[in-house]
Amino acid sequence: xSAVELDAAHVLGALSxxxxxxxxxxxxxxRQVAVFRLRDGSVRALDAVCPHRGGPxxxxxxxxDVVICPLHAHVFDLSTGACRSGQSDVASYAVRVxxxxxVVVLPGTSGSAGRTG
Amino acid sequence: MARRARxxxxxxxxxxxxxxxxxxxxxxxxxxxxxxxxxxxxxxxEEPYGNYNRIMLSNVLAGLESEEAIFLNSMAWYRENAITxxxxxxxxxxxxxxxxxxxxxxxxxxxxxxxxxxxxxxFVPDIPGMRTVGRGFHQGVFRFRxxxxxxxxxxxxxxxxxxxxxxxxxxxxxxxxxxxxHGVDVTVVHGPGHLMNQQLDAAGGYVLRRGVETLGIAVVTxxxxxxxxxxxxxxxxxxADGRVLPCDMVVVAAGIRANSSxxxxxxxxxxxxxxxDDQMRxxxxxxTPDPAVFAVGECVQHRDQxxxxxxxxxEQARVLADVLTGADPSAQYHGSRTATKLKVAxxxxxxxxxxxxxxxxxxxxxxxxxxxxxxxxxxxRDDRLIGATLVGDLEKVAPLIQAFDLGSPxxxxxxxxxxxxxxAPAAVGVAELPDETTVCNCNGVSKGTxxxxxxxxxxxVSGVMDATRAGKGCGSCKSLVAQVVEWAADGDLExxxxxxxxVPGVPYAKAELVALVRERDLRSVSAxxxxxxxxxxxxxxxxxxxxxxxxxxxxxxxxxxxxxxxxNDRVHANIQRDGTFSVVPQMKGGVTSADQLRRxxxxxxxxxxxxxxxxxxxxxxLLGIRKEDLPTVWADxxxxxxxxxxxxxxxxxxxxxxxxxxxxxxxSTALGIALETRYQGLESPAKLKLAVTGCPRNCAExxxxxxxxxxxxxxxxxxxxxxxxxxxxxxxxxxxxxxxPEEVVTLTGRFIQYYRETANxxxxxxxxxxxxxxxxxxxxxxxxxxxxxxTLDAAVEASVDAYRDPWKExxxxxxxGQFRTALPLTVLPQVPVR
Numbered sequence: 001x002s003a004v005e006l007d008a009a010h011v012l013g014a015l016s017x018x019x020x021x022x023x024x025x026x027x028x029x030x031r032q033v034a035v036f037r038l039r040d041g042s043v044r045a046l047d048a049v050c051p052h053r054g055g056p057x058x059x060x061x062x063x064x065d066v067v068i069c070p071l072h073a074h075v076f077d078l079s080t081g082a083c084r085s086g087q088s089d090v091a092s093y094a095v096r097v098x099x100x101x102x103v104v105v106l107p108g109t110s111g112s113a114g115r116t117g
Numbered sequence: 118m119a120r121r122a123r124x125x126x127x128x129x130x131x132x133x134x135x136x137x138x139x140x141x142x143x144x145x146x147x148x149x150x151x152x153x154x155x156x157x158x159x160x161x162x163e164e165p166y167g168n169y170n171r172i173m174l175s176n177v178l179a180g181l182e183s184e185e186a187i188f189l190n191s192m193a194w195y196r197e198n199a200i201t202x203x204x205x206x207x208x209x210x211x212x213x214x215x216x217x218x219x220x221x222x223x224x225x226x227x228x229x230x231x232x233x234x235x236x237x238x239x240f241v242p243d244i245p246g247m248r249t250v251g252r253g254f255h256q257g258v259f260r261f262r263x264x265x266x267x268x269x270x271x272x273x274x275x276x277x278x279x280x281x282x283x284x285x286x287x288x289x290x291x292x293x294x295x296x297x298x299h300g301v302d303v304t305v306v307h308g309p310g311h312l313m314n315q316q317l318d319a320a321g322g323y324v325l326r327r328g329v330e331t332l333g334i335a336v337v338t339x340x341x342x343x344x345x346x347x348x349x350x351x352x353x354x355x356x357a358d359g360r361v362l363p364c365d366m367v368v369v370a371a372g373i374r375a376n377s378s379x380x381x382x383x384x385x386x387x388x389x390x391x392x393x394d395d396q397m398r399x400x401x402x403x404x405t406p407d408p409a410v411f412a413v414g415e416c417v418q419h420r421d422q423x424x425x426x427x428x429x430x431x432e433q434a435r436v437l438a439d440v441l442t443g444a445d446p447s448a449q450y451h452g453s454r455t456a457t458k459l460k461v462a463x464x465x466x467x468x469x470x471x472x473x474x475x476x477x478x479x480x481x482x483x484x485x486x487x488x489x490x491x492x493x494x495x496x497x498r499d500d501r502l503i504g505a506t507l508v509g510d511l512e513k514v515a516p517l518i519q520a521f522d523l524g525s526p527x528x529x530x531x532x533x534x535x536x537x538x539x540x541a542p543a544a545v546g547v548a549e550l551p552d553e554t555t556v557c558n559c560n561g562v563s564k565g566t567x568x569x570x571x572x573x574x575x576x577x578v579s580g581v582m583d584a585t586r587a588g589k590g591c592g593s594c595k596s597l598v599a600q601v602v603e604w605a606a607d608g609d610l611e612x613x614x615x616x617x618x619x620v621p622g623v624p625y626a627k628a629e630l631v632a633l634v635r636e637r638d639l640r641s642v643s644a645x646x647x648x649x650x651x652x653x654x655x656x657x658x659x660x661x662x663x664x665x666x667x668x669x670x671x672x673x674x675x676x677x678x679x680x681x682x683x684x685n686d687r688v689h690a691n692i693q694r695d696g697t698f699s700v701v702p703q704m705k706g707g708v709t710s711a712d713q714l715r716r717x718x719x720x721x722x723x724x725x726x727x728x729x730x731x732x733x734x735x736x737x738x739l740l741g742i743r744k745e746d747l748p749t750v751w752a753d754x755x756x757x758x759x760x761x762x763x764x765x766x767x768x769x770x771x772x773x774x775x776x777x778x779x780x781x782x783x784x785s786t787a788l789g790i791a792l793e794t795r796y797q798g799l800e801s802p803a804k805l806k807l808a809v810t811g812c813p814r815n816c817a818e819x820x821x822x823x824x825x826x827x828x829x830x831x832x833x834x835x836x837x838x839x840x841x842x843x844x845x846x847x848x849x850x851x852x853x854x855x856x857x858p859e860e861v862v863t864l865t866g867r868f869i870q871y872y873r874e875t876a877n878x879x880x881x882x883x884x885x886x887x888x889x890x891x892x893x894x895x896x897x898x899x900x901x902x903x904x905x906x907x908t909l910d911a912a913v914e915a916s917v918d919a920y921r922d923p924w925k926e927x928x929x930x931x932x933x934g935q936f937r938t939a940l941p942l943t944v945l946p947q948v949p950v951r
Binding site: 016017018019020021022023024025034039048053054055056057058059060061062063064065066067068070071072073074075084085086 | 560583584585586589622643654655656657658660661678679680681683684685687692694695696932933934937938939
C-alpha cells in the first residue's frame with residue numbers, strides 16, 4: 001500500500017486472447033478486471049465482478065455500449081461502469097492497446113478506486 | 118330369521134340399501150358422527166364391488182384413469198369399519214311392518230333404521246331392434262352407467278369401428294369422447310334441437326356442438342331414433358326422417374330414471390322418485406313419513422326435485438346423518454341450488470339456475486362467439502344472479518357461482534365484471550393489488566416499484582422491464598407486468614412498437630425478419646445488425662435470439678460469431694450462481710448403464726464434484742465444475758452433451774414401457790431414444806422438453822411436456838403438444854393419434870420445425886400453441902393444409918444432419934480462452950506489473 005502505485009499501467013496480455021465482442025478476466029494488482037474487445041476493435045475495462053450477486057461480467061454479452069451480466073441480466077455501461085438496471089455501479093478503467101498488448105491503467109490504492117457515478 | 122337382540126351390545130341395526138355414491142357417503146357421514154357406537158351397519162350393493170366414483174367412469178372409458186383409481190372405498194374399508202357388505206346382492210322387498218328387508222338371495226335382514234339409496238339407472242327408450250327376444254339387449258347395444266357397462270364397451274370397441282351414441286347430454290358426449298379414444302368413429306344422435314338442452318340454451322348448445330365437432334365427433338340433432346338395424350351384428354340405426362346411420366355399436370345415454378321399484382312395491386310413495394320430507398324420511402303411500410325409513414340420492418324426489426348431480430347428494434347425506442345419529446335431530450334439507458362445472462368431452466361447461474329470462478324485467482346478457490368456441494350468458498333479476506351459462510371459458514365461473522349460491526347483490530357495473538367488456542378488467546384487478554404485492558417473483562419486483570418507475574418517466578412496458586428487470590426472470594409474469602405498467606401510466610403509455618419485434622434491437626417481427634435474412638443472405642449476427650438495425654447499431658440483448666434464428670435458417674452454413682452466443686452456448690454448460698458450471702451428459706430416454714455410471718462416478722471422484730443431482734429430465738447433473746475444467750471433465754466422461762443449457766431440444770423423458778412394465782401398451786423407451794437420437798441439440802426459440810409414456814398412467818408426465826407421446830390401446834400413439842409444468846402449468850393439446858412410432862418421429866420433427874420457424878424468441882410451446890390455436894397447428898403439421906409439410910420435413914432433416922456434439926470442442930477449442938476462468942474464482946492468471 002505505498003504511494004508509488006498511483007495510476008500504474010499494467011500489461012495484461014495479447015489482444016488476440018480476447019475474441020471480438022467478448023470479454024476476458026484478469027487478476028492484476030489485487031483486483032479482478034474484465035477487459036472487453038468491442039466489434040469496432042476498441043477495448044473497455046471494468047471491474048470483473050457484478051455488484052449484484054458476484055456474477056462474472058467477462059462472461060456477459062456486449063454491444064458498443066453495454067455488457068449484460070450472465071447471471072441476472074443486469075446492464076452496465078462499458079465506458080463508465082454505470083449500472084442501467086438499478087444496481088451499484090462498477091469501476092471503469094482506462095485501457096489501451098500497445099503493440100498488440102492490452103494495457104490497463106489502475107488508479108492508486110489511495111484513490112477512490114476509480115468509481116464513477 | 119330371528120331378529121338379533123337389540124340389547125346384545127346396545128347398538129341398533131342400520132341397513133343401507135344401495136352401495137353407490139349416496140349410500141356410501143351417507144355411511145361415511147354417519148361414522149364421522151360416531152355412528153359406529155350406535156349402529157351395526159349392513160349394506161346391500163347390487164354391483165359386486167366396493168364403492169366407486171361413477172362420475173369418473175368417463176375417464177375410465179377414455180383410458181385416462183384406471184379402474185382401481187376410481188374406487189372410493191375398498192373392501193378393506195368395510196371390514197375396518199365393521200360394516201357387513203352384501204355385494205352383488207339385490208334387495209327385492211322391504212317389509213315395513215316386520216322391519217326387515219328381503220334380498221333376492223333369500224336372506225332377511227332386520228333393521229331399526231333403513232336408508233334407501235338405490236340411485237338411478239340408464240333410461241332406455243323402447244326402440245325396435247335394440248333388444249333380442251328373451252335375451253335382453255342386443256350384444257352391440259350398451260348403456261353407460263356402471264363399471265361393467267364401461268368394461269363391456271371398451272371390450273367391444275376393440276373390434277368395432279363405428280358407434281352411434283343416442284343422447285347428446287353430458288353422459289352421451291362423455292361416452293362419445295371416450296369411445297373416440299379407442300379409435301371408434303362416433304356419431305351422436307340427439308332428440309332435442311341442441312346438445313345438453315337440460316343445461317344450455319340453443320346458442321350455448323350450438324357453441325358446444327362446434328367444439329364437439331372439432332374433436333371429430335359427428336352430431337345429429339332433432340333426430341329421433343326409431344330402429345336399430347342388424348341381427349347378430351348391428352349395421353346401423355334408423356332415424357324417424359328415414360335416414361340410416363351406419364354403425365356397428367350403439368350406446369344409449371338418453372337420461373336416467375330413479376330406481377324406485379323396491380320402494381314402490383313396498384308401499385312407499387313414488388312419483389318421479391321416492392318422495393321424502395325435509396329430514397329425508399320416506400313417505401308411505403298415504404303421505405305419512407315412515408319414522409324408520411329414509412332415502413337419499415338420485416332415487417329421491419324432494420320438493421318436486423330429482424337431482425342427477427353429486428353436490429345435492431352430499432348435502433342430503435349430511436342432513437340424513439345428522440338426523441339419524443342425533444348429531445342434529447332438527448337438521449333439514451331445503452333443496453340445492455345446483456351450479457355445475459363440467460368438462461364435457463374436453464370442453465368446459467358451467468351452468469347454474471335458469472338458462473333464459475322468465476319475466477319481462479329479467480336482464481339477459483349474452484356474449485356468443487361460436488368461432489372462438491365461447492359462450493357466456495347470465496340472467497339477472499332484481500340485481501340477483503338467477504342463472505348463468507358458460508361454454509369454453511370458465512375464467513369467471515368462481516365469482517358467478519358465489520353470487521348465485523349466496524344470492525348476493527351484484528355490483529352496479531356488473532356487466533363489466535362478468536364479461537370483461539369495454540374497459541380492461543385486468544386493470545381493475547391490478548388497481549386493487551396492494552403496492553407491496555410481488556409482481557415478478559424471480560427478481561422480487563413489487564407493484565409499487567413498477568408504478569414508481571412509470572411515474573419516474575419510463576413510459577413503455579419494455580422500458581420498465583429493462584429498468585426494473587420485472588419479467589426478466591422466467592418471464593411468466595410478463596403479462597401482469599404489462600398490466601401494472603398500463604394501469605400506472607393511466608393511458609399515457611407509449612405505443613410499444615418493439616413488442617412485436619423478434620428481438621428488441623431489430624425492428625421486424627419474426628416472419629419479416631426471416632424473409633429479409635433469406636433475401637439478403639445474411640449469415641452472421643453482425644451482418645444482420647449492419648443491414649437491418651437502425652443505423653446499423655448492434656444490441657447486446659438481441660444477439661442470442663439472432664444467433665438462434667440464423668442457426669435455424671442456415672444450419673451448418675451460418676457464420677458462427679461466438680459473441681452472439683450466451684455464455685452457456687459458448688462453453689456448452691449451464692452457468693451457476695458462483696460462476697461455475699453444471700455438466701449433464703446425454704442419457705437418451707433416461708436409460709443408462711453400469712459402464713456410464715462407473716465413468717460418472719470416476720469423474721466425480723477425480724474432479725471432486727461437489728454435487729451430483731438427478732434432474733427432472735431423467736439425467737445426472739454434475740454441479741460446481743470450473744470453466745477451465747470443462748474440457749477435461751468431458752474427455753473423462755467421454756459421453757455426448759445432454760444440452761441441459763441451451764434454448765434447444767433438451768431431453769426425452771420416458772417410462773420403462775412395455776419391456777418390463779406390466780401395464781405398458783407401447784415401447785415408450787425405444788421411441789423416446791429414437792426421438793432424442795434424431796433431434797438432439799436442435800436450436801429452438803425456447804427449450805423443448807419431451808416425454809414418451811407407455812400408457813395413459815403417464816409416469817413420464819407426457820401430458821405436460823412441449824411434446825408428449827402417450828401409448829394407448831391398440832398399438833396407437835397420442836401426441837400432445839404445448840404442455841408445461843414449470844412456471845406455467847398446462848396440459849398439452851392432443852395434436853393427433855397415430856398408428857406407428859415412425860409417424861410419431863416424423864410429426865415430431867415437423868412440429869419442431871414449424872415451431873422453430875414461427876415462434877417468437879423465448880416463446881415456449883405452451884404460449885405458442887394456444888396463440889396459433891391447436892386447430893391451426895394440427896392443420897399445418899398433421900393435415901398439411903398449407904402444403905409446407907415436405908419443406909418442414911426437409912428443413913428439419915438438414916438441421917439433424919448438421920448435428921455435431923459440441924463437447925468435441927474439448928479437443929479443438931472454437932476460440933482463444935474459450936474455457937478460461939472469468940471470475941470470481943480464486944485462481945486467476947497473474948500478470949506482471951510493468
